[in-house]
Amino acid sequence: MKITIETPGQGEEDEIIIRCATFDEELLRLIYKLKIVREKLAVFSGQGIFMMPLKEIYYFESVDNKVFAYGKTQVYEVRKKLYELENDYEVLDFLRISKSTIVHLPKIAHLAPLFHGRFEAVLKNGEKLVISRQYVAMMKKKLGI
Secondary structure, X not given: XXXXXXXXXXXXXXXXXXXXXXXXXXXXXXXXXXXXXXXXEEEEEOOEEEEEXXXXXXXXXXXXXXXXXXOXXXXXXXXXOHHHHHHHHHHHOXXXXXXXXXXXXXXXXXXXXXXXXXXXXXXXXXXEEEEOHHHHHHHHHHHOO
């Protein structure tokens, strides 16, 4: 594989060109991972509206018909439904782990089995999330376990 990096001229937009003999799922994942670096989500708090980079989100949780985005130490409200976030970001390493939670897989520090086929995900910020048994198989597949 050959990789060429060029600096765009003044006023030109950054551009990535991919030339490949076969276009597979792994290449598609790489493209989406490149996209997540710059993608942001509008989140709300008492101070106003913020644009939160997706790479800073640890997980989304639905509580009392509201959806929240959790960062390392902060929590913001999101004005989207959980299923909309799941559809929008599943290719970007976000995975539903229960009826009310979607986790950002790179933010998981480690996994531990629990009783009755469930798992516990310990995040890099120390928070713990329970992975319902209905979602364990999907999680294992996405992580390649």
